[in-house]
Amino acid sequence: MTIQAIGVCLIAVSLLCIPASAKTGSTIFTPERVANARRNIERYDWAKKIRDDAVAAADRYANQPDEWLWNLPTPQSIPRGIHVNRQMGCPKCGHAIDKFGNYPWKVDVFGRPWKITCPSCGEVFPKNDFAKFYESGKDANGVFHYDKADRSLLYNREHPDPADPLHTYCVDDTMGYRDAKGDVYRFVGYYGHYGAWTETYRAISNLGNAYVYTGDAKYARKAGVLLYRIAQIYPDMDYSFWSAKGFENSDGGSGLGRIYGRIWESGLVDSFNNAYDAIYPGLDDAELLASVSKLAGKSVTAADVRSLYETNVIRQVHDGILARTIEGNEGMYQNCMATAAIVLDDPGTTDEWLDWVFADGDARHGALTGGNMVSIFRGSVDDDGFGSEASPGYNSIWRSLFSSVSDLLALYPRYTKHQLVNNAKLHRMFEAPVRLTCLDRFSPHIGDTGAAGSPGLASIRASDLAYAYRAFGDPKFAQMAYMLNGNKADGLKLGIFDPEPEGVAKEIEAVVKERGPYVLKTDNMSSYGCALLRSGKGSDARALSLYYGRNTGHGHKDTLNIELFAHGLDLMPDLGYPEFAFSDCASRYEWTENTISHNTVVVDRKPQQSQRLGVARFVREGDGVSAAEVYAGKPYPQTSLYQRTIAMIDTSEKDSYIVDIFRVKGGEHHMYSLHGPEGDVETEGLNLVEQPKGTLAGEDVEPYADLGFMKHRDDVTGYQYLYDVRRDAKPSAQASVTYKVVDTWHCLKEPQDIRLRMTLVSPPGEVILAHGDPPRNKPGNPRNLWYILSPHESNDSTFVTVVEPYVGSPLISKIERKDDGDAVTLTITTASGRVDTIVSALEPIKKTVAGLEFAGRFGVISQGNDGTQKKLTAE
Ligand SMILES: [Zn+2]
Ligand SMILES: [Zn+2]
Known part of the structure; x- marks a missing residue:
């Protein structure tokens, strides 16, 4: 347990100069809209259900005494943190808790106040009676002061004997429990966030909705009590104090916020302001004012409630946006300002705030002159x-x-x-x-x-x-x-x-x-950076995406990544959301977002550099064929060419195969990485030798080994995330890996024996298979996926792969590859005997293909029962 003094200034309520409210009625929940809602509830079952759900949710709070609601939100002296300990997990079961998601702890403000429960091992924390400690520290206004609280209560209630070694185990005085190794577990912080304030958010939203849908004064009364209390507390709320003490929240790494970190704060205060507008007509209620007067210890009128709320919350929201303690992704703080402005409904001020939303500026980067909405639409x-x-x-x-x-x-x-x-x-x-x-x-x-x-x-x-x-x-x-x-x-x-x-x-x-x-249909989003090849209808639909847009922010280093959808499944899945979107999350930077975990090429064993947009040379739909060619220079500036050409070629109404040609010129080492879905694999043309232990990073490097990424985050290989390594130094000219596809997400109505065969056509050197893990804390994720890696120590590579998703028997019986300089010609014989010739060159060429004159940089020509046809040509 850490013992640190907390310097917090508390409740400045009565010291502030409070202007009177100008608002005369609800501006979001206008009488007309409320009448619409109530009429819809009378007419439609779905609307009744919305009301019933809101009422049921609100009643959980409305059935509590006013005092309970008054005490639900906690003051600045109680921390708000969204992780107990991200690195260590649960003090008892460790990382076993990870499979329950990012914010896994169970919180129950009704049944178990001030406790959190591990969903994995069931252990309850903190071990001290924090509720009692909290009560002992309250002043006349019901505000907790750390210095005032009774420290003799800070012991493990299961081990009351001071001589017992567990006497101080998992005792939390607000700052968290620090164990002998120095790891800190922040139970009270987690409760302060997910108990006190998340429940306050739920209570206020549901009570506001229930009042709008029913007009029952009891909901406005309960919400009014809560809003008055929030207004008393809000000016003192400053998350940065807790951030500096190691607590984590949704702050985008800024350490700034109010109740929450500044990103989630915008949604939280929107809910307060919406609820205020929703219950506005109910604020004159005598019972409400009597209750607030009693709890506040002074006579409170409806005008007092309005002016306190507007001053201490709505105007504070405006100030918080300008102080950047309320921010978030684009749209969040503009919406927050617009909501505050319109709920305040004070003509001069409201206009000024709405003007700010549209004025030029870049509040997220410190230019506070405006919310930039005109420019955002023009530029971003x-x-x-x-x-x-x-x-x-x-x-x-x-x-x-x-x-x-x-x-x-x-x-x-x-x-x-x-x-x-x-x-x-x-x-x-x-x-x-x-x-x-x-x-x-x-x-x-x-x-x-x-x-x-x-x-x-x-x-x-x-x-x-x-x-x-x-x-x-x-x-x-x-x-x-x-x-x-x-x-x-x-x-x-x-x-x-x-x-x-x-x-x-x-x-x-x-x-x-x-x-x-x-x-x-086949489509190209040339400004966003995504080509989509499509074929087939209904349950036979197929699609292949090729992404070449930005790889920064919440993007991955995934330029030229492909993802294949067929037979109702995602057959080449991206790993998705990382374990944690934090800057110190090693598995995020080294693996989930790193280039090597994607279906693309790693150059010189490093992640791609940042890029905004590649260039599509063509994205085209032909006759039973779609194709695209895209290049991007920025991800690897040492390359003169980093280009992918893909084609989706139908063999029937129901099936297509994929041709993938990835060219890289420049750099010294190219690693083509490809993976299918969950499932065991069978191989052909490979004689794999197992590496007895370790990872792709070496026999002595364990999976997830800490190789010091915080110091070298721009050149992490991610190799230590690939385990169960097996290699063939001399694969045959056609090395196939066939996945026995598992329907991980239960997408199929009927189970189907789906296979995905990936054939590396003339791999330039060694072929490696290894397991890699999708994020381990996302419920439902596969345990691991087989990765296929084709490294090439060279400054010039052309990786060619044919991918066949099928049910029953494979789509292709024979593949031949012929290179003429940079031009690749593939001759593919389908199971039905059709011969497809695929020509891909760096510059447009002219040649005779299957007896037809061909001119272009890419083409597909088919010879089948109905003669010879040019199915697609790109110049
Ligand atoms: Zn546990
Ligand atoms: Zn990705």
Whole structure:
């Protein structure tokens, strides 16, 4: 246990000069919208369910005495931390807790106040009676002071004898328990975050919603008590104090925040401000004011509640954004400022704050003159409609928050200087994630997105598109909503506050009848940086993505990564979200985000350098063939060529095979890395010799060994993450690895014997197989995947691979490769006897192929029963 004095200033409530409230009514939950919601609840079962769920959730809090709610939020003197100990896990079961996710501890403010329980071993911490210690430190205002608290309570209740060696085991006085080795476990901090404040957030959101849906004064009363208490505490909240003491929160590494780290703080205070607006009509309630007066120890009027809340929370939110203690990803702090402005509804101030949202500036980098919304749409949102994040998941935060700002402005017609509803790039932000859809239920796992091979669209739902159709009027969104809704309009609807939420389904039906469905085809998002080859329909759909966009931020060092979707599964899955998105998380930098864990080429054993965008030479759909060629220079500046050419070639309506040609010129060592899905592998043309122990980094280097990455993070190989190493120094000219595919995420209705055969065609040297792990703390992730590695000690490589996903028997019976200088010609005989010739050259060439004149840099020519055909040509 550490004993440190905490200097915190507490409750400055009555010392502040408090201006009167100008607000006269709800501006977000306007009477008209509330009436819509209540009418919808009477008309529709789904709306009733929303109300019933909100009421059930709110009743958990509403059934507590007012005093309980008053005491739920904790003051600055109680830390807020999101990890007990990331490095060590649980004091009792260690890393066994990791499989329960990033924030695994169980918290129950109702049944087990001030305790947290390990979901793995069931042990309860801290071992002292912190509740009693907390009570002993409270002043007349109910605020805990560390110095005032009774230190004689700081012992392990299971071992009361001071001579017992476990007497101080896992005792936490707020600063965490420090063991003999110096490892600190922060139980009270975790409770302060996930107990005290996360429950306050839930309570206030649910009580506000229940009041809007029912009009029952009891919910406004309970929420009013809570908001008044939050307003008393909020000005003192300063997360940086706790960050400096080693607590971790969602602060993006800044150490700044208020209750939470500054990123999650924006969502937290939005929930407070929304609840304030929701219960605003209920604040004059005599019972509420009597209760608040009693708890506060003085007479409190409705005007007092309003002015205290507006001064101590809403105006503090404005100041916090300018002080950068409330921030977050793009969209978060702008939405937070717009919400504060519109809820405050004080004409002069509200206009000034809304002006700030749109004014130029870059608050995230210290230019506090504005929220930059005009410039962001001009510069940061690309022409495809993605913001400056690699991960589609993080981009969806931009989309949902920018559209929230758009909706807020629409709710506040008094302000006319800016709007977003006609912004073409906002419209494209709804289109972009739809364009990434593969097989109706996947999108490529680009950057920190999802788990290894997990299903899920790029954070877009049919209802988002129904909203876009209603908000922007573009029929394309009706077609997209229809597609994402399972090719039907049935069940599509708008939100509970809409006057006619179900009317949109008929409108969408009519649009699709007139214009036909939206069909996803081979596509190139040249501004975001992703080519998508597509073929087949329904359960036979196939898709192959080739990513060449930004590899920074929440991106991975994954330029030219490919991901294959077929037979209803992600067959070459990206590893997805790392174990922890922290800068000191070794497995994140060395492995999950590193180049080697991706389906791409590592040059000179180092991660790729940062890049924004590669160049697509072509992305084309031909006759039963789609192909793309993309190059990128920045990831490896020592290379003069870093280029991938891919083709998806149909063998039937149901099946396609993939040709992959990866060329690298420059550098001294090239390592082609490829992996399939979960499953055992069988090999052909390989005579593998097992390395008895260790990893690719060496026989003496254990998996996950600490090789000092914090000092050399730009040149980590990641080799120590590849174990069960086996090698063939002299593979045959066609070395195949066939995966017996496991349906990790239970995507298939019926089990199917799916295989994925990867054939390295004339590998330039050794072929290595090794196991690598997807993040270990994401429930559902496969334990490990087989990696295929083809290293080449050379400044010039052309790696050629043919990939066949199939059920039953393979698609291909024979492959021949012929190189003529830099030009590669592959002759592939399919199982049905068709002969496909694939020509790929660095510059356009002319030659006779299968009796036809061919001119171009890439082409596919087929000879089959119906003669010889050029299926695709690219110049
Ligand atoms: Zn445990
Ligand atoms: Zn990745």
